[in-house]
Amino acid sequence: MPATLHRRNLLSAVGAAALGGCLDSDPPAVGDSTADLPEDCPASQGYDVEWPAEFDAETAETFVEDYEAVHYRESVVEYEPETRLDSYDLGVHSEGVQSADDGYEVEVSGNGGIYRPDLLFEAHHEDDPTDAERVAASEVADDRLRELLETAAAEGRADANVRHGPDVDRYIDLFDSHFESYDPHESRGDSRTLYFSVDGTPVEVDVMASTLHGDYWWSATYYVDDHVVYRAEEDGDPKDGTLLECRTEV
Structure with a gap:
């Protein structure tokens, strides 16, 4: 198993264990605030990105920018420097945020280059x-x-x-x-x-x-609330995309 994948599996396992410890708990009762959570909950990618204490438009936007930066590096590009001259110069910024259901949808775009010099x-x-x-x-x-x-x-x-x-x-x-x-x-x-x-x-x-590098451009749409993080490529409905995080406690 590649070192990057092995590390990510370990991180995900640790993250899941830390999300309220509810893997072996009873299902939430009808009317409970967690009753409608996805069946895959709890779930985590194990990224070191702190959830905001409370979501509003500003904190949702900042959280998604930070989260996408880590997600793209760790899970999309799976970047690992091969020499001391390599550098990862990809950045993420918000294209807009709006209220949706119990949380927010945030569109982000990213660009930059990954340098691997000769x-x-x-x-x-x-x-x-x-x-x-x-x-x-x-x-x-x-x-x-x-x-x-x-x-x-x-x-x-x-x-x-x-x-x-x-x-x-x-x-x-x-x-x-x-x-x-x-x-x-x-x-x-x-x-x-x-x-x-x-x-x-x-x-x-x-x-x-040399300044040899590869250029990247991409976009993604997120849905976030107190319990979940969904991500879709480009301008798709995030809830039709991938569930990246789900926690049963806040």
């Missing part, structure tokens, strides 16, 4: 060597990087592209192990210049983290 290498023969920390190519414990340096020394320049994945972090760690002056790349767009020597030939290497 590392881009541009190496060239250094015509005017700087007085900088320099590492001999023979000391570099990586065949691909040594080949890049040797090609740049022999032909004047060489380029390489390290695709997103484990090698991104591996090269950052490699540079950090070889250069005391190296300030590790931290995010997209970061660029560092490193200096090497290939059998006496100085080589300068610019290493840039």
Whole structure:
């Protein structure tokens, strides 16, 4: 089972247990405030989003914005950073709120990008060597990087592209192990210049983290009240959508 799904199942189990402890309780009596709750109640996604003490238009709107931000990240995108350069830049905002039944309907939209940068290498023969920390190519414990340096020394320049994945972090760690002056790349767009020597030939290497990303646009409609959270894609009736939360006590 994937780690994300396993974590979510655990969170849901904990959330359900915390919703009033009514899994083994008697059904609510007719006329009770919880008599008309969905048969799947209690239910929870286990998100760390606090319900408001009391729903009104403003608190419903804020709650849904916060809830959708977590839901989209955890359950729709199932985002997990794969390298230290990855970043999740998706945002959610309300498109309107209105009273409905015993609660509120809130329309939200979201957009932004998820960044998963590559590392881009541009190496060239250094015509005017700087007085900088320099590492001999023979000391570099990586065949691909040594080949890049040797090609740049022999032909004047060489380029390489390290695709997103484990090698991104591996090269950052490699540079950090070889250069005391190296300030590790931290995010997209970061660029560092490193200096090497290939059998006496100085080589300068610019290493840039790309801004490679995927764009997202979406919308959803929620129904919320003191007991339930429903969500539908786009402008559908939320109660025809998915029951995400249900609690028997407030």
